[in-house]
Amino acid sequence: MFIDDCVVASNTKIAENTFLIGLEVPFSTEKLLPGQFFNIKVSNNSFPLLRRPFSISDVIENRIYFMYKVVGEGTSIISKKVKGETLNLLGPLGNSFNIDDSFSTAIIIGGGIGIAPFPFLIKKLVNKNIQVLFGMRSKSEAHNYGLVNINYSSDDGSIGLHGNVIDLLDVELKNSDETKTKIFACGPNAMFRALQKYLTNKNVLCEASMESAMACGFGICQGCPIEFKNNPSYNLICKDGPVFNIKDIVI
Amino acid sequence: MFIDDCVVASNTKIAENTFLIGLEVPFSTEKLLPGQFFNIKVSNNSFPLLRRPFSISDVIENRIYFMYKVVGEGTSIISKKVKGETLNLLGPLGNSFNIDDSFSTAIIIGGGIGIAPFPFLIKKLVNKNIQVLFGMRSKSEAHNYGLVNINYSSDDGSIGLHGNVIDLLDVELKNSDETKTKIFACGPNAMFRALQKYLTNKNVLCEASMESAMACGFGICQGCPIEFKNNPSYNLICKDGPVFNIKDIVI
Amino acid sequence: MNEIDLSVNIGSLKLKNPVMLASGTVGYGNEISEFTDLSKIGAIVTKSISLKPRKGNPPQRITETPSGMLNAIGLANVGVEEFITHKIPFLKKINSTLICNIAASSIEEYIECVEILETQETIKGFEINVSCPNVKEGGLIFGNDINAVGRITEKVRAKTNKPIIIKLSPNNSNISDYAEVVKKEGGDAVSAINTLVGTAFDIYSRKPKIKNITGGLSGPAIKPVALAKVLEISRKVDIPIIGIGGIFDWKDAVEFMIVGASAFQIGTVNFVNPRASLEIIEGLKKYCEETSITKISDLIASRII
Amino acid sequence: MNEIDLSVNIGSLKLKNPVMLASGTVGYGNEISEFTDLSKIGAIVTKSISLKPRKGNPPQRITETPSGMLNAIGLANVGVEEFITHKIPFLKKINSTLICNIAASSIEEYIECVEILETQETIKGFEINVSCPNVKEGGLIFGNDINAVGRITEKVRAKTNKPIIIKLSPNNSNISDYAEVVKKEGGDAVSAINTLVGTAFDIYSRKPKIKNITGGLSGPAIKPVALAKVLEISRKVDIPIIGIGGIFDWKDAVEFMIVGASAFQIGTVNFVNPRASLEIIEGLKKYCEETSITKISDLIASRII
Numbered sequence A, B: 001m002f003i004d005d006c007v008v009a010s011n012t013k014i015a016e017n018t019f020l021i022g023l024e025v026p027f028s029t030e031k032l033l034p035g036q037f038f039n040i041k042v043s044n045n046s047f048p049l050l051r052r053p054f055s056i057s058d059v060i061e062n063r064i065y066f067m068y069k070v071v072g073e074g075t076s077i078i079s080k081k082v083k084g085e086t087l088n089l090l091g092p093l094g095n096s097f098n099i100d101d102s103f104s105t106a107i108i109i110g111g112g113i114g115i116a117p118f119p120f121l122i123k124k125l126v127n128k129n130i131q132v133l134f135g136m137r138s139k140s141e142a143h144n145y146g147l148v149n150i151n152y153s154s155d156d157g158s159i160g161l162h163g164n165v166i167d168l169l170d171v172e173l174k175n176s177d178e179t180k181t182k183i184f185a186c187g188p189n190a191m192f193r194a195l196q197k198y199l200t201n202k203n204v205l206c207e208a209s210m211e212s213a214m215a216c217g218f219g220i221c222q223g224c225p226i227e228f229k230n231n232p233s234y235n236l237i238c239k240d241g242p243v244f245n246i247k248d249i250v251i
Numbered sequence C, D: 001m002n003e004i005d006l007s008v009n010i011g012s013l014k015l016k017n018p019v020m021l022a023s024g025t026v027g028y029g030n031e032i033s034e035f036t037d038l039s040k041i042g043a044i045v046t047k048s049i050s051l052k053p054r055k056g057n058p059p060q061r062i063t064e065t066p067s068g069m070l071n072a073i074g075l076a077n078v079g080v081e082e083f084i085t086h087k088i089p090f091l092k093k094i095n096s097t098l099i100c101n102i103a104a105s106s107i108e109e110y111i112e113c114v115e116i117l118e119t120q121e122t123i124k125g126f127e128i129n130v131s132c133p134n135v136k137e138g139g140l141i142f143g144n145d146i147n148a149v150g151r152i153t154e155k156v157r158a159k160t161n162k163p164i165i166i167k168l169s170p171n172n173s174n175i176s177d178y179a180e181v182v183k184k185e186g187g188d189a190v191s192a193i194n195t196l197v198g199t200a201f202d203i204y205s206r207k208p209k210i211k212n213i214t215g216g217l218s219g220p221a222i223k224p225v226a227l228a229k230v231l232e233i234s235r236k237v238d239i240p241i242i243g244i245g246g247i248f249d250w251k252d253a254v255e256f257m258i259v260g261a262s263a264f265q266i267g268t269v270n271f272v273n274p275r276a277s278l279e280i281i282e283g284l285k286k287y288c289e290e291t292s293i294t295k296i297s298d299l300i301a302s303r304i305i
């Protein structure tokens, strides 16, 4: 497992409060999988104390990119990092999106910063039809970094469909063959709950990348439980996930 | 009382582990007195929690300079500040060296980073003979920023007199008229103890700028007591000092 | 929009807002008044006063710890007499609500202090410090002896009609039992918490960093503990609570009120940011506006569990 | 220069160095072994095991606080049976000293667990957790009941000749009395400290940030408190102490040993820096060299007060 300081190569704003940071890593990036994440220490002191988890957003040669939204102290510190400074990376962690099953169309659903893991996934989805559904509160959050065939939705109607991603999905699925389609989703829990409900009686595959407060990110703190429908004990989002079949989990 | 962020104008290394940082202040620097200090918050979060006190080392127009030695987390953070970044200053605090009494020769004694307040004092000592005695462990600590007529001493003999500042002082006083001389000293407590002992039976005036762990720097925490020889209660280094007549205090 | 009502009541004591300056962290008010307008603050609590002046502990008295600090000032104070003649006049002028904090080594000393100070009109209430960890005779012994806390409350109650606040120690496992006793014996409110006992050593000299060996831990580090103590009292005892411990900004203050505090005190933050009290008042107002609260007292114990 | 002797004894238990991994912060060792060579570490303490598997608390289980974190995992664990069949084989292979931590809701359950595990050769000692703040039935109730701690020690002692370490709660005012009872009833050592009770609330939802409402505070924030508890025990009771609480680097570790700990455990730091244990061992060696110490056991309680 890799754990070391990595040098910031770039750190650019791509939308309101949203940044893309590129880090040079000294290991081969070939085996990295879409959906995996790194746990990042943003300072070299006890403030903030814990690492912060971020999905791999993109990989270009020996650079790993993370797309992040500034929501608190940790992300605010990252947003101020300039080229040449370092961040301490631990990873890669977690399982990944499964792209080996038989589907020809991938519908990608990103709610807000939940879009982060998909530029990397899209690169790996060769020979598939890809449709991106990108939901947000308002136009200021919109960007198209690493995305293709984007349909936007916004809560305030300032961009794309006035509504949410489930509304977009409903339109999309009507035009698709469910058995040949697979959904990849990431976003807030409220979105996942709506999505799970919407898919209840449908036959389409759907993998969801879940979030949780995390301390370690690799299975030793038991801080990130997720309930499975038919399992008496919890699974761990960091180790058994973060990607789950949306039908298996209790959200 | 001033308390606000101030912009770093320069931050340069002047000797091993020793730096000079210049900060632009938005108030008139005319009333600043030599011996006064500022209490500086080096981060805008709770690490490190408390401010760090630093003597005014020099003043040029609207810039205040602090000379500091990197000894721990706080000073290490300051040493990494670059032009344009900010530090939060609170001050000016404390009393000051008294330069109005009748003396014609000023002997300035600095032990290590204890030399810090003297460039500013020297500027204020117009029409006086000035002799600087600058003691240190080793040559690597030597510099001459803002100093004049310097005699060095070093514990390892790598620069100047092989010995300590008291040895230098002994030579110096032999050539002086004690009644027309005033000593200004700043350094570690071990130096002050030796100095106090050395001066016991002498008639020369000596003011010492004392250090102490401090929380507030302006008299509300009672964290910085200093015992007076003829006083049942403690004085406060931050408020009643940091400059004291060396004959008054228990070191 | 109408002015938000920031006033709160602690028993019969009415404060214009819930922001109080904690005992021992603002002396007698004069130094901090250079930074902040004390007349705008809910109340100011004096450094613990004892019957006779106390010199306090020898240096080193303080040291920093991760997100906190240890102090062993040793209740250095001017004593009751000097307090009345030299400190009260200033405190009267600044027109803030004055709470007088009292520390003592015996029940009799507490009573004597209250008797002497009782007639001072400027003093609007007493905070009885039964929980200072840094003095040997009284302090912790009282703070962790529930019968002593009961007796002190009872005896002080007999001597004054002014509001009595008992400042509780966090260094025990059942703070709500202490609050219960305070209520039973006629105390008007409890303050929670005083500092936690802590220490720090230098690894080269092998000596304690603080001369007194142990000190009291304060600052953001203790906030979660303080909140849990306030919550425990609030769930079990019907008595006004003044929340204390690690408050650095208005968000921390709101958290204490939601958890159960009627008012709160800020201590360590005054050393770092002597303007914190006014900034917190502004922050509280904005928070109330944003969340459509018209009376801040609606926040008290509004937790949803 | 000769090799520095890093070995320490905790009663009859000999450790190759004083670095132990704290219960609940390294699971059963497999994940952290990807970062660190467990065979080099003094000992590894398992996540608390209970008789039956425990699901643990629902999310959210953790939240960050200033220089610390709160957790309410709720002793999620696989239970004694699964532990023996699936976890011990790995722990045997890694060739580290294994201490098995046991949690229970009744004295009988502690005894039953020890009886079952006693025969496992790989287990070199038991750490009895009487101090978990996050389970309702047992936990705090035992941890702050001195008679219960005495009885548990006595009964467990009767069932095993392996070293018994009792892990004490810091949430009381007299931890040394608990250590005294442990000694009297035949315990070999005490661990101090478990987490402090704390809480945190969201100021917009007004709900606790942790589902369990309160959690256990760990990390650098609690180091001064942990040191004071170790010091208190060390000054009053002649029993080996394992120091725990906020250790992040070798300097913290040295501080605990100077204050009175024979060995120490690291917890929260494993989450942030899973290589901390080996870094600490290296740091200890350098410190010993610099200060001309040949046996690290000379450091134990070497404080100068």
Ligand SMILES: Cc1cc2nc3c(=O)[nH]c(=O)nc-3n(C[C@H](O)[C@H](O)[C@H](O)COP(=O)(O)OP(=O)(O)OC[C@H]3O[C@@H](n4cnc5c(N)ncnc54)[C@H](O)[C@@H]3O)c2cc1C
Pocket (backbone or CB within 6 Å): A037, A048, A052, A053, A054, A055, A056, A057, A066, A067, A068, A069, A070, A071, A072, A073, A074, A075, A076, A113, A116, A117, A210, A211, A212, A213, A214, A242
């Ligand atoms: C596996 C995984 C992958 C992630 N990938 C990304 C990503 O690619 N880009 C991105 O911007 N964010 C991602 N996140 C979320 C990211 O970790 C949090 O936004 C970040 O930790 C917040 O840190 P902070 O210090 O800025 O905020 P804090 O000050 O810690 O918290 C600010 C707010 O964010 C919430 N928050 C804190 N931690 C989390 C968390 N782990 N999950 C959800 N909400 C949280 C808090 O409840 C609070 O409301 C991911 C989270 C996980 C678990």
Ligand SMILES: Cc1cc2nc3c(=O)[nH]c(=O)nc-3n(C[C@H](O)[C@H](O)[C@H](O)COP(=O)(O)OP(=O)(O)OC[C@H]3O[C@@H](n4cnc5c(N)ncnc54)[C@H](O)[C@@H]3O)c2cc1C
Pocket (backbone or CB within 6 Å): B037, B048, B052, B053, B054, B055, B056, B057, B066, B067, B068, B069, B070, B071, B072, B073, B074, B075, B076, B113, B116, B117, B210, B211, B212, B213, B214, B242
């Ligand atoms: C009135 C006054 C004026 C000062 N002026 C200067 C100055 O002009 N230049 C300068 O370099 N330093 C000065 N100091 C000392 C300076 O404040 C400390 O070196 C600084 O606070 C250390 O912070 P840190 O976080 O780097 O070290 P820490 O990590 O806090 O401590 C590192 C080491 O420094 C020691 N230390 C910490 N604080 C102090 C202190 N206040 N006094 C003495 N030793 C301390 C600690 O005991 C420890 O050994 C002054 C101190 C006072 C009280």
Ligand SMILES: Cc1cc2nc3c(=O)[nH]c(=O)nc-3n(C[C@H](O)[C@H](O)[C@H](O)COP(=O)(O)O)c2cc1C
Pocket (backbone or CB within 6 Å): B221, B222, C022, C023, C024, C025, C047, C048, C071, C073, C075, C101, C129, C132, C167, C193, C194, C195, C217, C218, C219, C220, C222, C244, C245, C246, C247, C265, C266, C267, C268, C269
């Ligand atoms: C330097 C210092 C001195 C203190 N002196 C007293 C005191 O004299 N009487 C008292 O009741 N509390 C005293 N306290 C405790 C504070 O009033 C407060 O309860 C504690 O610091 C926790 O709050 P904080 O984290 O906001 O500082 C003192 C605290 C500090 C830091």
Ligand SMILES: Cc1cc2nc3c(=O)[nH]c(=O)nc-3n(C[C@H](O)[C@H](O)[C@H](O)COP(=O)(O)O)c2cc1C
Pocket (backbone or CB within 6 Å): A221, A222, D022, D023, D024, D025, D047, D048, D071, D073, D075, D101, D129, D132, D167, D193, D194, D195, D217, D218, D219, D220, D222, D244, D245, D246, D247, D265, D266, D267, D268, D269
């Ligand atoms: C997430 C987490 C889980 C813990 N689980 C246990 C446990 O199961 N049994 C136990 O005795 N202590 C448990 N502890 C307490 C630690 O072993 C240790 O006593 C405490 O965290 C203080 O040390 P630290 O500050 O180094 O983390 C746990 C601590 C944490 C942070």
Ligand code: FES
Pocket (backbone or CB within 6 Å): A213, A214, A215, A216, A217, A218, A219, A220, A221, A222, A223, A224, A236, A237, A238, A239
């Ligand atoms: S974050 Fe620690 S186990 Fe998942």
Ligand code: FES
Pocket (backbone or CB within 6 Å): B213, B214, B215, B216, B217, B218, B219, B220, B221, B222, B223, B224, B236, B237, B238, B239
């Ligand atoms: S540093 Fe606070 S009183 Fe001197």
